[in-house]
Amino acid sequence: MREYNELIFEISREGRIAYTLPACDVPETCIKSSFPASMLREKELGLPEVSEVDVIRHYTLLSNKNYGVDTGFYPLGSCTMKYNPKINEDMASLPKFTGLHPYQPEETAQGALRLMHDLDGMLAEITGMAQVSLQPAAGAHGELAGLMIIKAYHQNRGDSKRNKIIVPDSAHGTNPASASVAGFDIIQINSDEKGAVDIEALKAVLNDEVAGLMLTNPSTLGLFEKNIKEIADLVHEAGGLLYYDGANMNAIMGYTRPGDMGFDVVHLNLHKTFSTPHGGGGPGSGPVGVSKKLVDFLPVPVIEKQADKYVLNYDKPLSIGRVKSFYGNFGVIVRAYAYVLTMGAEGLKKASEMAVLNANYMKERLKNHYYLPIDDICKHEFVLSCFGPDQHEVSTLDIAKRLLDYGYHPPTIYFPLIVDSAIMIEPTETESKETMDKFIDAMILIAEEAKTNPELLKSAPHNTHVRRLDEVKAARTPVLKWSK
């Protein structure tokens, strides 16, 4: 295929246009007389001049340089790259959803409000929480809202010295970062040799300054935290709250619920567990759910049903306030709603069951070829550690890059940080045994190549649009925009 390497600015030609507008049918305002000259643009608008066909070909050719779930297997651990159902896209594109102004009167948006209220209830049921807010725009944003709720709860009780959040060393980077933005100090605790919370380490840091513990269960190693009840009791006895990072919710739907495990606050990633597309990095949606005693602290507005009417309630004096404009990423919320309805209770449980079965199958088949530091049943994902402690010739990065040559998106690499040279694989329920078998075969071949021809891995990828990039150059002398 012909190679395309132009930037949109480079194909720009003076005088070309890609738009049409009706002629202005009111008297044209003289811009120069309406505004003082000091307020008017002097610099030329640095935008391209192209025809419509230029636009469509440019972006189509760029799209060909991408890889999505619709292209193939995407076993990116902790990201839950499941199939994005097309009917959900159709539902989110209904003009009576896309054409709603956020400030139009409530009585003209009853369908949208009901949809959001319904999804609140469904997510509360799935997580075992009392109430959910759909306002946060992404997982990290949900974390931030949840941590603010924890802080507001303690402060409202007059317990203002609780300014510390405990985060395990296996946690996603967003956990400590969100806690820091919410104004907490972070206590990091080390995991035990099985990647679980070290109970003794936890006990050692629990005191009356601890506001809460952030945890994901199953952990980032894909292992269920068996001592969860004991952990919850310890934290609660010390006066703290438990925060559930819902990144790994896809493993447990219908089997157990964060609320039943003792968690007080939960965030979900609708763009993981609930099948909404990742969009190349967003938009996501990160609803935050809370137990009964925290309901009053949820962000405003809260969507409520009053008599037969759905309303936006701003009158919540204990609320943390607003964390985002309007009511959340509504378009994403519609997709998640359609997904829950399509799957139903049994479908969601089946999704978790198959996600877990798929992960265990892959783990068992790969553990003879790669080093599996913790050999136990896993949940929806598992973590390999390259070839183990003795193998240094090729790196995890080399394996990932070689997978590109075989036509796969590589797994998550070098995370979690507690596993050396980690390779984190999450197949999700989307994949058939045949797809996984082919990927496993490629992984086994690569393990063989690592022994017989390590150079092949170190110089991979060989057949992608571009080869390995000079990231040092990009960061040392940053070029962040095009200029003539």
Place this chain on the structure above:
Amino acid sequence: MNLLNDLLYTKNHEWIKVEGEKAYIGITDYAQHALGDIVFVELSEVDTELSAGDSFGAIESVKAASDSYLPVSGTIVEVNEAVIDDPSLLNQDAYANWMVAITLSNKSELDELLTAEQYEAHCK
């Protein structure tokens, strides 16, 4: 591991070279190696007064970032613009390229620092 015997070291991988009341501070060869290709160096401004343990700057590589801490108290009198302009100098020779120079405000703190031999043992 590359070490110079006339320097003092910290467990946090900084070195300090004392010249009378003045001292030069940088990161060790071990530190530059652990960080990988350094892409950015940020340093506190001249005249900043800092206590031992305060951060005087940050070093970034592609995959890591690390704050640098002052081993002893003092006031910054000079910053090495050369390493700001070309951070790769720290990769090329971590000892030849100091980051900041300070006037020492409490010389007795020097006693707490490690010798080359002690530092080498610490890194093992």
Place this chain on the structure above:
Amino acid sequence: MHPYIPNTTIEEDQMLQSIGIKNTDALFSDIPAEVRLTRKLNLGDSMSELELSRFVKGLADKNKSIDDMVCFLGAGAYDHYIPSIIKHITSRSEFYTAYTPYQPEISQGTLQVIFEYQTMIANVTGMDVANASMYDGATACAEAGMMAVENTKRKSLVVSKSVHPEVRQVLATYMKFHGVEVVELDCKDGVTDAEALKTAVSGTTAGVVVQSPNFFGIVEDLTEIESITHNSKAMLIVNVIDPISLGILKTPGELGADIVVGEGQAFGNSLNFGGPYVGFMATTNKLMRKMPGRIVGETTDIDGKRAFVLTLQAREQHIRREKATSNICSNQALNALISSIYLTTMGKNGLKEVAEQCASKAHYAYDQIIGTGKFKPVFDKPFFKEFVVQSSRKASEINAELLKHNILGGYDLVKDYPGMENALLFCVTEKRTKQEIDKLVEILKGM
């Protein structure tokens, strides 16, 4: 069986056998009995595609959209023309089913799109650099506030009350928990009061947050505000909730802004009941490494070919954890793509023409509404495409009457500005026709 789950009982059995277990219960045996869910989730049965589609359409039909009503409502969410080409490109699943471009070799499409987006945002705002996007305008402003606090080591912000109320609310939430004081500054004649600003700023002020065009649609004169802010060594944060205005207005960069943040919805994104939209952030070269969020840079591959890659990652949460510039991870990449296509399609001439038509139509509507004699002007300042008028009747009554005629009326200002009784903020975009405006005026006249 389920269409999204391919494995049948045959493959299930094969896999179970390969693992060496009898059934999948064994795989969940690590969940202690005391926390197990012993009942079925109360969610109902699964729906077929036909049932789902019928049901969800039924909900949608309970709404009235801008196809059913003529929209004169703005206030941060704008009904602009959206070129058809946008949906054709964004529905390519190579874009929308990809993850964040962690593997640049197979993500050059997304990466180049972001690089071009950053370029367009930097150019439109007149700044040196832009990031890959933020959640929305309001959170972008909160992030800018944190950036100013972090870089000045000062602990308070001054924000003008002419900034969008929801932006101020989000800023207040973030700062309350971040331990930063926010001082709200009263307006004078609908704009930031420069005299009041002089007394509000001090040696502890990290940044001054203003908006132009402001919430009342007025283009603010930032000259004096800029000098007051910079004289006290604070950062000037300019909020652009209506970026279409930048088609004709002087860029915040030229006016001396340190950080420009804003809402990119108007660049081709549907109203969508408030989201997903896209926040943008642009700044100076000096502050480039202090920006939150993802950033794409140009580099070369080992063969010397031009390529794009996520860069300056040492700022971010996955590396610096609690010391990161922000906790943001996922952003609004697909909406940034929409904005890129919009700015490309409208281009240099189109954005200017849209801005001019908005201004012309808004000024026409304003003159006609004032001409009815039922409304009087509230401020005497240059406005772009939104303006405030006041009558002797409650704004809510007027809007209710307009709604009867399928007109979505203006924003009722008394909600956020006590004392502004009976004041409405109308918005007129290039989509409104003379006929629609005349109809609005006729109804208002008859009231």
